[in-house]
Amino acid sequence: MAQTRSSSNLIWNLLSYAVLIFLALLSVGPLLWMLLTSFKVDDDIVTRTMVYLPTRFTLESYIKLWNQSGYPALVINSLVTTTMTVAICLFTGTIASYAFSRYNFPGRTSLMLGYLVVRMFPAVLMIIPLFIVMRTLGLFDTSLGLAVAYTSFLLPLFVWMLKGFFDAAPKELESAARIDGSTRLGAMFRIVIPIARNGLVATCVFVAIAAWNEYLFALMLTSSTGSRTWPVGLQLMVGEFQLPWGMLAAGGIISILPVIVLFALVQRVMVAGITAGAVKG
Amino acid sequence: MATLSIKGVRKSFGTVEVLTNIDIELEDGGFLVLLGPSGCGKSTLLSIIAGLEPSSGGDIIIGERNVNDVHPKDRNIAMVFQSYALYPTMAVRRNIGFGLEMRKVPTAEREAAIQRAAELLQIEHLLDRKPGQLSGGQRQRVAMGRAIVRNPDLFLFDEPLSNLDAKLRVEMRTEIKRLHDRLGTSIVYVTHDQIEAMTLGTKVAVMKSGVIQQIADPQTIYEKPANMFVAGFIGSPTMNFLRGTLERSGETLGLRHGDALLSLPGLEQDVNAYAGKKVVAGIRPESFHSGAGEGTLSGTVDVVEPTGPDTMVILSVGGQLLTARLGSRDRPKLGDAMTLALDTAAINLFDPDSGDRI
Amino acid sequence: MSRASVAALPPPRSTWDAINPLRLLGELSETRYWMYLLLLPSALLITAIVLFPTVYGFQLSFTEMRLNRPVGNGAFVAFKHYARMLSDPIFWLSLRNTAVWVTFSILIEFLVGLVAALALNRNLPGSKVLAVLILLPYFLPNVVAGNMWALMLDSRVGVVNDILVNIRLLEGYKAWFADPNTAMATAIFVEAWHSFPFFTLLIMAGLKGIPSDLYKAAEIDGAGVFAQLRLITLPMLRTIIAAAVILRVIGLVNSPDLLLILTQGGPGRSTQVLSLYAFQNAYQDFNFGYSGALSVVMFLLLMLFAWAYIRLSKVNQD
Numbered sequence: 001m002a003q004t005r006s007s008s009n010l011i012w013n014l015l016s017y018a019v020l021i022f023l024a025l026l027s028v029g030p031l032l033w034m035l036l037t038s039f040k041v042d043d044d045i046v047t048r049t050m051v052y053l054p055t056r057f058t059l060e061s062y063i064k065l066w067n068q069s070g071y072p073a074l075v076i077n078s079l080v081t082t083t084m085t086v087a088i089c090l091f092t093g094t095i096a097s098y099a100f101s102r103y104n105f106p107g108r109t110s111l112m113l114g115y116l117v118v119r120m121f122p123a124v125l126m127i128i129p130l131f132i133v134m135r136t137l138g139l140f141d142t143s144l145g146l147a148v149a150y151t152s153f154l155l156p157l158f159v160w161m162l163k164g165f166f167d168a169a170p171k172e173l174e175s176a177a178r179i180d181g182s183t184r185l186g187a188m189f190r191i192v193i194p195i196a197r198n199g200l201v202a203t204c205v206f207v208a209i210a211a212w213n214e215y216l217f218a219l220m221l222t223s224s225t226g227s228r229t230w231p232v233g234l235q236l237m238v239g240e241f242q243l244p245w246g247m248l249a250a251g252g253i254i255s256i257l258p259v260i261v262l263f264a265l266v267q268r269v270m271v272a273g274i275t276a277g278a279v280k281g
Numbered sequence: 282m283a284t285l286s287i288k289g290v291r292k293s294f295g296t297v298e299v300l301t302n303i304d305i306e307l308e309d310g311g312f313l314v315l316l317g318p319s320g321c322g323k324s325t326l327l328s329i330i331a332g333l334e335p336s337s338g339g340d341i342i343i344g345e346r347n348v349n350d351v352h353p354k355d356r357n358i359a360m361v362f363q364s365y366a367l368y369p370t371m372a373v374r375r376n377i378g379f380g381l382e383m384r385k386v387p388t389a390e391r392e393a394a395i396q397r398a399a400e401l402l403q404i405e406h407l408l409d410r411k412p413g414q415l416s417g418g419q420r421q422r423v424a425m426g427r428a429i430v431r432n433p434d435l436f437l438f439d440e441p442l443s444n445l446d447a448k449l450r451v452e453m454r455t456e457i458k459r460l461h462d463r464l465g466t467s468i469v470y471v472t473h474d475q476i477e478a479m480t481l482g483t484k485v486a487v488m489k490s491g492v493i494q495q496i497a498d499p500q501t502i503y504e505k506p507a508n509m510f511v512a513g514f515i516g517s518p519t520m521n522f523l524r525g526t527l528e529r530s531g532e533t534l535g536l537r538h539g540d541a542l543l544s545l546p547g548l549e550q551d552v553n554a555y556a557g558k559k560v561v562a563g564i565r566p567e568s569f570h571s572g573a574g575e576g577t578l579s580g581t582v583d584v585v586e587p588t589g590p591d592t593m594v595i596l597s598v599g600g601q602l603l604t605a606r607l608g609s610r611d612r613p614k615l616g617d618a619m620t621l622a623l624d625t626a627a628i629n630l631f632d633p634d635s636g637d638r639i
Numbered sequence: 640m641s642r643a644s645v646a647a648l649p650p651p652r653s654t655w656d657a658i659n660p661l662r663l664l665g666e667l668s669e670t671r672y673w674m675y676l677l678l679l680p681s682a683l684l685i686t687a688i689v690l691f692p693t694v695y696g697f698q699l700s701f702t703e704m705r706l707n708r709p710v711g712n713g714a715f716v717a718f719k720h721y722a723r724m725l726s727d728p729i730f731w732l733s734l735r736n737t738a739v740w741v742t743f744s745i746l747i748e749f750l751v752g753l754v755a756a757l758a759l760n761r762n763l764p765g766s767k768v769l770a771v772l773i774l775l776p777y778f779l780p781n782v783v784a785g786n787m788w789a790l791m792l793d794s795r796v797g798v799v800n801d802i803l804v805n806i807r808l809l810e811g812y813k814a815w816f817a818d819p820n821t822a823m824a825t826a827i828f829v830e831a832w833h834s835f836p837f838f839t840l841l842i843m844a845g846l847k848g849i850p851s852d853l854y855k856a857a858e859i860d861g862a863g864v865f866a867q868l869r870l871i872t873l874p875m876l877r878t879i880i881a882a883a884v885i886l887r888v889i890g891l892v893n894s895p896d897l898l899l900i901l902t903q904g905g906p907g908r909s910t911q912v913l914s915l916y917a918f919q920n921a922y923q924d925f926n927f928g929y930s931g932a933l934s935v936v937m938f939l940l941l942m943l944f945a946w947a948y949i950r951l952s953k954v955n956q957d
Contacts, residue, residue, distance in 0.1 A: 016758035092680035099677035125934030129692035185668035213780030354861035366852035370874035383861035
């Protein structure tokens, strides 16, 4: 066994590095493979012998994707839906989160718990009625309808995450502002929200990523003409026989690029927020 | 029970040196206090003694062993942390016996040792509780129980009383002293509180910015501080510093400050080299008295603070403010002119540039 | 009192002031009901979009609703669906598969997530970059994750197959998802790959809450790395791990997304889980009533599990 503290420390550090590098490769490897695949010609992808690096570097998968499958429309639909979802969450959730953070009222804990229990309802249970309701309301196959459906499970998450950030902002500042003559509304908008701005952005990004990625609800509540989103479109390309791997890869890469970029930008704040909420919860 | 030798220990983080050339010898059964303001390196030094951090140079010798490369658990030391660091998910009993448990001491022996330690610290009734259910003072005792149960060669205390309120602090201070008297184990104690240093230590090392300013027994540090920093750090209210020029007229020495002359009979320092030069006189507030004496200072009363047993009078002497501790009967009024005599033998003269005692 | 606080504000100084909506909102914010107003929009939304459909769904489970039959829809049939479930062999199979699916996924996700969190917590240089990479899979969509691995594990062109053959672990390319013996395990692997960062995130948060002094004291007490893990770290992570497990179980039981993309329940029902079964009953057989009943059963099982788990961990604590 290691005799001194520093030598045993060294061993554990080396082991940690080994584990971390292995996991990082495992996490990122498939993405790299997909990236490589998206640049390969079809002959390189579907061959008898494995081709690792592309023999020819080509963009034909991307071009095919863009032109043939109506992918651009799908991406735009996703953009619209995601934006609407974030907007709804932003406007209704921010004030709710603020209320949970600042005010103590009867039923507060049970209401908060209620927001969470809501997550326990199976998606399948809700989709059927939602399907029927949306049809009746004429919201079926619309971006707005889908966005509203998304808020059902994203809004509680939004409120919960944001509450953690609000809790971290000192309450004394609002009291000082109110003494200075501001109303509660003014204090909320002029003082607290700017302070929690980072957390607000991170929470919005988290919700945006979730909405952008979502598959099941989109599958059920949209159809080809109206507002189908890219995850459904991508999956539908998986045909019965020959799988268009090149296009699938290209589609995948295009669609997760924004996710990766956003994630890398806000990950520190977002991680802090998720963890803060978790610790308190 | 063992001696502790710290020889030439240094510590740097990158280019920043946090400990410079630390040399300390502690006799067997002694109580060493590392005293200094925050950031002076005392906690770092304690960590190095414990083996939690490596030094950048120098040796730590416990008993006869050089423990530089020895793991903390094999140094036969025990530590009490400022935050107590009690294991929250374990009962007090297991907390105390944890070190023995890790060393595979048989259960019967372990239980007996835990019982002894608990009796000593009067916490038998708490043995089955969890740390979360205890008060601050009780947690302190449990932390100490965990330390003493292993009969180590050396106890390390890292500011153990800082988290307690004033009254509890005094109580626990006495407890620690009592413990030391009973067990006789060597102790290294880190604190920024000079009262703790004075009451508990047999040896005090005053530190500043990683350098030891003075090591001596408490009394010496109090009466003959090695420099102005030490002088100002120990003693409350702090020592007065009166600036002036040293004058010699024949056999007598005097301090000329402003227009006045303060005679300094009975001064124990050899200050001949400084005749005619600027010096700083360190005068403790306690050395003032309102009777008669050879050395006197005159000034106007600036502030009067009755404290109950004493009266603190801040005197403006030629523009310099001095604090005097007088009896409760002395009640001068603001603006009064006042002349006070001093015990001049207790005065320390310092070099104004280096701050060192002459 | 609301009146008093409104009166305390300065009176409107002009006509615009009197009708300025922002100002009126500000006045409104001083009333006693402000906090309820803040909660109102979201509460309404959630009631409408969640509670109402859920109640409707429960109701559905008691009715006969087959969209591919012209008549007889909406008829109340009480517990007919539930009774049918008990004698439905596919139901029991799905239940068993769900148990396997959930248990092993969570086990692997927890272990890998824990190890990653512990390693990241050492804050070695480069940790920040490694953390971003390691956390990435969780934020990828199911669609992409599923298809990526489908490509890599493909029986003809899968690169994983190629590597395994080259290092002599496999004889020939394997059809991971087409073999009933390996389909479930492979799906579990993909699921674990996708969601282990969830555990890493939460455990990392929990680790930050453990004071470092505890580990110093443990070192001096002679506790080695594994003892520290067992006796200090894990007990103090108990609540967070419980929360993570419950959330993950809910996620795994409730959403058929990944399996829908990877296997659709095949081959031959070896990966048929309850959520998939309910989904297929609804959208392939159009038997909404039965599907609703299955979903209700899923929900009840989840509530049972959550309650049992919480009870168990509380009992352990004392």
